[in-house]
Amino acid sequence: MTHPTMLKVNGARLWTSLMDLARIGPTPKGGSCRLALTDLDTQGRDLVTGWMKEAGLDIRTDQIGNIIGRRAGQNPGLKPVAMGSHIDTQPTGGRFDGCYGVMAGLEVMRILNDHGVRTQAPLELMIWTNEEGARFAPAMMGSGVFCGAIPLQSALETVDRDGKTVGDELARSGYAGSLPVPGVLPDSYFEAHIEQGPVLEDERKVIGVVSGSLALRWYEITVTGNEAHAGPTPMHLRQDALFAATHLMQAVVRIARAHAPEGRGTVGIVDVRPGSPNVIPGTVRFTVDLRHEDPARLDDMDAQLKLACRQLSETVGYAVQASLKETWDFPATPFDAHCVGLVRDQAEARGYSHRDIVTGAGHDAVYMATVVPTAMVFVPCRDGISHNEAEYAEPEHLEAGANVLLGAVLARASACGLP
Amino acid sequence: MTHPTMLKVNGARLWTSLMDLARIGPTPKGGSCRLALTDLDTQGRDLVTGWMKEAGLDIRTDQIGNIIGRRAGQNPGLKPVAMGSHIDTQPTGGRFDGCYGVMAGLEVMRILNDHGVRTQAPLELMIWTNEEGARFAPAMMGSGVFCGAIPLQSALETVDRDGKTVGDELARSGYAGSLPVPGVLPDSYFEAHIEQGPVLEDERKVIGVVSGSLALRWYEITVTGNEAHAGPTPMHLRQDALFAATHLMQAVVRIARAHAPEGRGTVGIVDVRPGSPNVIPGTVRFTVDLRHEDPARLDDMDAQLKLACRQLSETVGYAVQASLKETWDFPATPFDAHCVGLVRDQAEARGYSHRDIVTGAGHDAVYMATVVPTAMVFVPCRDGISHNEAEYAEPEHLEAGANVLLGAVLARASACGLP
Numbered sequence: 025m026t027h028p029t030m031l032k033v034n035g036a037r038l039w040t041s042l043m044d045l046a047r048i049g050p051t052p053k054g055g056s057c058r059l060a061l062t063d064l065d066t067q068g069r070d071l072v073t074g075w076m077k078e079a080g081l082d083i084r085t086d087q088i089g090n091i092i093g094r095r096a097g098q099n100p101g102l103k104p105v106a107m108g109s110h111i112d113t114q115p116t117g118g119r120f121d122g123c124y125g126v127m128a129g130l131e132v133m134r135i136l137n138d139h140g141v142r143t144q145a146p147l148e149l150m151i152w153t154n155e156e157g158a159r160f161a162p163a164m165m166g167s168g169v170f171c172g173a174i175p176l177q178s179a180l181e182t183v184d185r186d187g188k189t190v191g192d193e194l195a196r197s198g199y200a201g202s203l204p205v206p207g208v209l210p211d212s213y214f215e216a217h218i219e220q221g222p223v224l225e226d227e228r229k230v231i232g233v234v235s236g237s238l239a240l241r242w243y244e245i246t247v248t249g250n251e252a253h254a255g256p257t258p259m260h261l262r263q264d265a266l267f268a269a270t271h272l273m274q275a276v277v278r279i280a281r282a283h284a285p286e287g288r289g290t291v292g293i294v295d296v297r298p299g300s301p302n303v304i305p306g307t308v309r310f311t312v313d314l315r316h317e318d319p320a321r322l323d324d325m326d327a328q329l330k331l332a333c334r335q336l337s338e339t340v341g342y343a344v345q346a347s348l349k350e351t352w353d354f355p356a357t358p359f360d361a362h363c364v365g366l367v368r369d370q371a372e373a374r375g376y377s378h379r380d381i382v383t384g385a386g387h388d389a390v391y392m393a394t395v396v397p398t399a400m401v402f403v404p405c406r407d408g409i410s411h412n413e414a415e416y417a418e419p420e421h422l423e424a425g426a427n428v429l430l431g432a433v434l435a436r437a438s439a440c441g442l443p
Numbered sequence: 444m445t446h447p448t449m450l451k452v453n454g455a456r457l458w459t460s461l462m463d464l465a466r467i468g469p470t471p472k473g474g475s476c477r478l479a480l481t482d483l484d485t486q487g488r489d490l491v492t493g494w495m496k497e498a499g500l501d502i503r504t505d506q507i508g509n510i511i512g513r514r515a516g517q518n519p520g521l522k523p524v525a526m527g528s529h530i531d532t533q534p535t536g537g538r539f540d541g542c543y544g545v546m547a548g549l550e551v552m553r554i555l556n557d558h559g560v561r562t563q564a565p566l567e568l569m570i571w572t573n574e575e576g577a578r579f580a581p582a583m584m585g586s587g588v589f590c591g592a593i594p595l596q597s598a599l600e601t602v603d604r605d606g607k608t609v610g611d612e613l614a615r616s617g618y619a620g621s622l623p624v625p626g627v628l629p630d631s632y633f634e635a636h637i638e639q640g641p642v643l644e645d646e647r648k649v650i651g652v653v654s655g656s657l658a659l660r661w662y663e664i665t666v667t668g669n670e671a672h673a674g675p676t677p678m679h680l681r682q683d684a685l686f687a688a689t690h691l692m693q694a695v696v697r698i699a700r701a702h703a704p705e706g707r708g709t710v711g712i713v714d715v716r717p718g719s720p721n722v723i724p725g726t727v728r729f730t731v732d733l734r735h736e737d738p739a740r741l742d743d744m745d746a747q748l749k750l751a752c753r754q755l756s757e758t759v760g761y762a763v764q765a766s767l768k769e770t771w772d773f774p775a776t777p778f779d780a781h782c783v784g785l786v787r788d789q790a791e792a793r794g795y796s797h798r799d800i801v802t803g804a805g806h807d808a809v810y811m812a813t814v815v816p817t818a819m820v821f822v823p824c825r826d827g828i829s830h831n832e833a834e835y836a837e838p839e840h841l842e843a844g845a846n847v848l849l850g851a852v853l854a855r856a857s858a859c860g861l862p
Contacts, residue, residue: 221675238674242720252827254709254732255657255803256640259700261827266710267696270689277686281678290673291685292722294715301661301711301730311720313673384674408671408680 030373031139033430035423038131042422045071045111045127046119055413056119060112060154060165061089061193068111069151069199072126076149079133085201087176088169089153089194092203095133097146097437103211105143105437106396107132107429108150109388110166114158118415120218120405120422126151128216128426132433143437148210152388153194159184167388171395172206212363212436213392216401216429218417220385222408230424231371231378232402235364237390238286238315238382239322239356245272245333248345251298251306262304266296268336268344269308275332276312279325286382287325288315311351317382319356357390360397363436367399370431376424401428449792450558452849454842457550461841464490464530464546465538474832475538479531479573479584480508480612487530488570488618491545495568498552504620506595507588508572508613511622514552516565516856522630524562524856525815526551526848527569528807529585533577537834539637539824539841545570547635547845551852562856567629571807572613578603586807590814591625631782631855632811635820635848637836639804641827649843650790650797651821654783656809657705657734657801658741658775664691664752667764670717670725681723685715687755687763688727694751695731698744706744707734707803730770736801738775776809779816782855786818789850795843818851820844 048071049057049064058064073083073091081093094104109125129149136143152170157163160182168174180191194200219225224232249265273291280289290313297307312329316322332339333346371378381402383390392398403425406416467490468476468483477483492502492510500512513523528544548568555562571589576582579601587593599610613619638644643651668684692710699708709732716726731748735741751758752765790797800821802809811817822844825835 219675220672221677222671222680223675223677226680240674250826252641253639253804253829254707254711255659255734255805256638256642257707257803257827258640258642258704259696259707260703261641261645264696264709266692266713270692273685273689277678277683284679285677288673288676288678290683290721290723292673292715292720292724293718294685294713296711296713299712302709302732303711304709305711313721315674384676385672386674407669408676410672 031135031141031430031434033131033135033423033426035419037134038127038422038426039419041075041127041130042119042123045123051116051413053413055117055415056113057115057117058111058113059115059159060156061159061190061197065112066197066199072111072151075130079130079137081133081149084203085199086170086203086207087201087205088166088179089197089199089201090166090170091151091199093149095147097143099144100146102145104146104148105433106148106150106210106213107215107433108152109215109217110152110155112154112156114156114411116413118410118412120415120417121220121410122155124218124417124422125216128429131426132430135430143434145211145437147433147437155388160190164386164388164391167391169205170207171391173391173394176205209396212360212397213389214363214399214401214429214433215387215389216425217387218405218410219402220405220408220410223381224402224404225406225408227379228377229379230376230403230421231428232381233364233368233371233378234359234383234400234402235380236317236356236358236382238288238317238384239319240313240315240352240354241322241326241350242352243312243329244349244351245310245312246347247272247308247336249306252304254302254304257304263342263344264304265308265344266305268340269310271339272332272336272346273310275329279328280314283316283321283325286317287321288313288384315384317356357393359393359399363397363399363432366432366435367401367428370428374427374431376428399432401425450554450560450849450853452550452554452842452845454838456553457546457841457845458838460494460546460549461538461542464542468532470535470832472832474834475532475536476534477530477532478534478578479575480578480609480616484531485616485618491530491549491570494549498549498556500552500568503622504618505589505622505626506620506624507585507598508616508618508620509585509589510570510618512568514566516562518563519565521564523565523567524852525567525569525629525632526634526852527571528634528636529571529574531573531575533575533830535832537829537831539834539836540639540829541574543637543836543841544635547848550845551849554849562853564630564856566852566856574807579609583805583807583810586810588624589626590810592810592813595624628815631779631816632808633782633818633820633848633852634806634808635844636806637824637829638821639824639827639829642800643821643823644825644827646798647796648798649795649822649840650847651800652783652787652790652797653778653802653819653821654799655736655775655777655801657707657736657803658738659732659734659771659773660741660745660769661771662731662748663768663770664729664731665766666691666727666755668725671723673721673723676723682761682763683723684727684763685724687759688729690758691751691755691765692729694748698747699733702735702740702744705736705801706740734803736775776812778812778818782816782818782851785851785854786820786847789847793846793850795847820847
């Protein structure tokens with residue numbers, strides 16, 4: 025028989041399961057809408073847990089509604105090797121973000137059943153509650169509570185726009201479980217995911233070997249000049265807050281480019297006051313998102329941004345004030361060298377083109393990486409688009425990623441063939 | 444006796460009248476709120492027309508509510524020399540914008556009475572309806588209707604936010620008159636006004652001899668790039684619409700500066716989509732306001748702006764679209780050389796520092812200049828601020844401007860002394 029580490033998943037079954045799940049909460053342009061803990065999310069959970077039961081998994085839920093499906097191992101004393109992701113979506117989300125990680129993990133369970141493979145360590149498939157944060161902030165709530173980063177009580181008290189709480193909605197869904205949180209930690213955690221960026225597609229790579237997540241800092245900058253009439257005020261007597269602010273916005277991009285390839289700099293929200301066509305703006309407020317894999321280089325980016333703020337009057341040649349407020353600081357999270365190595369080895373052994381990559385987006389794996397050895401497998405998504413109905417991934421790429429997941433998990437779980 | 448052209452106004456009386464008017468609709472920080480055709484505007488009209496009657500003026504109103512107070516001349520066959528401005532304000536307006544032109548005209552009438560001076564031509568004092576446009580758009584409505592630029596019917600049908608029409612509110616105020624519009628044109632029109640800009644204060648001049656108004660063009664520019672996640676998208680694979688747009692915003696300022704001193708370029712409204720801290724903007728829409736005294740140079744500015752839009756992808760080094768829509772084109776309006784000369788002569792003869800200046804803001808005089816010989820007298824306002832409770836002008840500057848108005852009007856009306 026095939027050596028278990030070279031088993032292959034059933035790509036067609038994986039695709040069919042993804043498409044079946046996508047039909048719950050379908051959107052007009054081919055995406056899905058299953059906001060966390062809505063009836064549609066519950067219908068999605070019912071569908072997938074039904075499949076998990078058919079695959080023989082023992083299913084339990086914890087106090088924040090995370091679903092854990094266990095496949096027994098030969099050695100019950102070993103801690104389980106876990107896989108997973110989430111099946112809640114953005115309001116006009118796609119069919120792959122999150123769902124792929126869960127379906128790939130399910131496919132691993134199914135193909136092991138097909139081949140009668142029992143692993144030494146047990147395997148677990150996790151469905152994390154409310155990864156998207158689109159209905160209840162913050163994002164990655166279920167994994168955050170599981171890992172002890174978010175207190176259960178504050179998560180349960182989180183309110184949506186209609187005043188409904190996570191606690192009430194979770195109880196209503198029937199998925200409020202008894203397993204305590206923070207949870208009992210598995211041996212390790214593997215998550216397959218679409219890249220949500222354009223790098224793999226651009227470089228024609230099939231597998232992204234994720235080495236960790238970028239560190240991130242958010243800022244709010246306020247530039248204050250002098251509001252005045254556009255007509256009577258000559259150029260040399262203006263203190264135009266917007267013209268000044270554009271220099272800082274460009275500095276954000278320049279600083280990120282100078283820290284390539286992992287530096288990122290984004291201005292996403294801009295508020296110009298008073299906001300009239302014939303009034304020179306007096307105040308401009310905007311957000312800055314800086315990221316880098318290396319904390320020291322992020323510190324350097326931070327210092328350059330603050331310098332640009334201090335020098336702004338000098339840069340533009342008139343008096344203007346730039347005040348910077350830090351609003352969020354999320355550290356870089358390196359993944360586990362051994363688990364990442366298993367992913368890289370599998371991509372190599374199976375002949376898939378691959379590259380190491382860091383994740384710029386948040387994932388449940390980023391929380392898990394703070395408590396257990398963790399790795400992720402990325403596959404390309406078209407045009408780097410996600411959180412969008414247009415999100416798309418090629419079936420053969422999804423199959424390849426699931427094969428890498430399978431191989432890495434089997435290696436970690438010390439697989440051995442059994443009839 | 445003093446030669447009438449060297450008569451001087453009573454500056455204290457002028458100031459007191461301005462302050463008395465400002466107490467109708469007072470705002471917390473020392474400004475006024477008399478939105479057009481509100482009860483407070485009507486109270487202001489009642490106060491000022493009372494003063495006009497005390498000064499012996501014959502008062503009539505036209506179909507759009509403009510108030511015309513006439514002081515008879517010696518030669519009833521001559522057309523009147525008109526003065527005036529408006530007394531409606533912005534929601535948090537100042538005490539001088541508009542009111543100064545009316546009060547200065549009233550003071551001219553009063554001082555002629557004090558000295559028993561009768562002019563050859565009759566004199567008229569105009570209070571134009573709804574100059575500000577803050578409640579009912581467009582601005583300069585009364586003078587626009589008087590001059591035939593705005594049809595009466597469309598003005599009367601204009602609706603405010605509460606659904607009330609100009610016609611109904613005018614009838615309610617009691618100031619709907621019978622004089623037909625377009626109106627019977629006077630010989631000429633003189634308007635005193637605060638500068639609403641910083642030039643006179645900056646150059647320590649007391650009088651601005653207004654030679655005309657700037658031509659103006661408004662645009663809406665839409666820059667379209669590619670919306671993407673701030674985290675997973677490296678800098679070299681972005682089509683950041685905002686980074687691109689900042690280059691056009693800077694071009695607006697650069698182009699205006701290259702057409703100094705009369706060139707003006709302002710970006711006032713900016714809308715960045717989708718507007719999330721961690722999403723690279725896909726679309727940026729913003730307004731551009733370009734002005735210049737010289738239509739040929741405005742054409743040149745226009746061409747440079749369009750070129751910057753066409754070259755945007757080249758400038759930023761990635762694919763991005765900039766589409767430009769022209770939304771308004773208002774021609775330059777030169778004032779009458781003879782009337783402007785009278786203003787300049789008076790400033791000179793009375794020993795006031797002065798400079799020629801163009802108005803960048805709209806005024807009733809800009810409409811009047813399209814139909815009769817017109818001039819304006821500017822006086823400095825503190826920090827160039829107007830449309831604001833902080834608006835302020837020095838009493839001695841207001842007095843100087845009224846003296847120039849007095850002398851210019853007397854010269855135009857072929858003054859002769861009389862007991």
